[in-house]
Amino acid sequence: MKNISKILILSAMALALGACSNIERSRNLDDAKVSGNTLAQQVCSTCHGLNGQSINPTFPSLAAQSKDYLSAEMTEFKEHSRRDPAAQAFMWGIARNFTDKQIAELSEYFSKQASPVNKAYSDPALLPVGKKIFEEGALENGVPGCNGCHGVNAEGLGPIPRLAGQHADYLYKQLMIFGSDYDEVEAKHEDELERGHGAVMEIMAHGLTNQQKLAVATYLQSLK
Numbered sequence: 001m002k003n004i005s006k007i008l009i010l011s012a013m014a015l016a017l018g019a020c021s022n023i024e025r026s027r028n029l030d031d032a033k034v035s036g037n038t039l040a041q042q043v044c045s046t047c048h049g050l051n052g053q054s055i056n057p058t059f060p061s062l063a064a065q066s067k068d069y070l071s072a073e074m075t076e077f078k079e080h081s082r083r084d085p086a087a088q089a090f091m092w093g094i095a096r097n098f099t100d101k102q103i104a105e106l107s108e109y110f111s112k113q114a115s116p117v118n119k120a121y122s123d124p125a126l127l128p129v130g131k132k133i134f135e136e137g138a139l140e141n142g143v144p145g146c147n148g149c150h151g152v153n154a155e156g157l158g159p160i161p162r163l164a165g166q167h168a169d170y171l172y173k174q175l176m177i178f179g180s181d182y183d184e185v186e187a188k189h190e191d192e193l194e195r196g197h198g199a200v201m202e203i204m205a206h207g208l209t210n211q212q213k214l215a216v217a218t219y220l221q222s223l224k
């Protein structure tokens with residue numbers, strides 16, 4: 001009797017250990033055999049939220065994002081051509097050994113998730129201002145409407161990202177980065193790749209005041 005319970009305890013422990021090491025293995029970012037779906041659920045969800053619905057604006061929502069855009073960004077993180085500080089701190093290490101198959105599976109997974117739920121916005125007075133910029137741009141500064149590229153409902157298309165329902169703080173931060181003198185940072189990386197990320201958005205970000213950036217970011221967060 002004593003022996004049987006010992007065996008039971010030991011086998012329960014072995015099972016528990018086995019389960020643990022399975023989780024360990026499934027979280028191994030350097031293992032090409034781990035599927036995109038497993039990575040999405042075991043690794044990405046920690047920051048990007050369950051089903052790609054993030055609750056913290058440091059981490060963009062990935063849910064319903066365009067598949068081509070997701071693949072492009074993962075490749076840019078892996079190759080270091082997207083190199084703003086948050087990308088370097090968080091995503092370079094995570095993406096470093098992604099295989100093409102994992103990138104394709106992860107992009108497929110997140111693009112299929114339900115659209116992010118739209119979040120409350122801080123200042124309703126910004127909404128009409130942001131809507132006008134989204135639809136008409138700021139032509140006096142050479143900025144066209146955003147809908148021409150990002151889609152009439154900011155739903156994104158191909159390599160152009162979905163912006164609807166994304167965190168305003170994240171969108172604002174990206175616009176600040178596209179508009180910043182990032183070229184100085186760039187100059188220190190001449191040996192690396194040409195700036196790929198954000199090249200199109202530079203004109204837009206330079207032509208908007210910070211208040212206009214905030215207004216359009218707030219409007220975009222309010223979209224379903």
Ligand code: HEC
Pocket residue numbers: 039040043044045046047048058059060061062070073074084086087090091094106161
């Ligand atoms: C430790 C936190 C963390 C984890 C885990 C994480 N990410 Fe990220 N991810 C970030 C941050 C922060 C950013 C925003 C980077 C920036 O601001 O440039 C980001 C950005 C991204 C973007 C770009 C989104 C956009 O709208 O441009 C993609 C795609 C992405 N992550 C995919 C993934 C995938 C796939 C995984 C899992 C394999 C993952 N991330 C795991 C923190 C994380």
Ligand code: HEC
Pocket residue numbers: 060133134137143144145146147148149150159160161163171172174175196197198199200201204216217
């Ligand atoms: C000529 C096409 C074009 C227009 C017009 C345009 N965008 Fe973009 N936008 C892009 C592309 C392409 C990207 C992806 C970044 C890259 O790959 O360089 C992007 C990326 C972004 C991002 C980053 C999203 C993320 O998840 O990181 C934001 C924010 C953004 N655009 C906002 C705007 C706003 C606001 C406007 C209107 C004032 C606008 N865009 C007009 C093409 C455009």
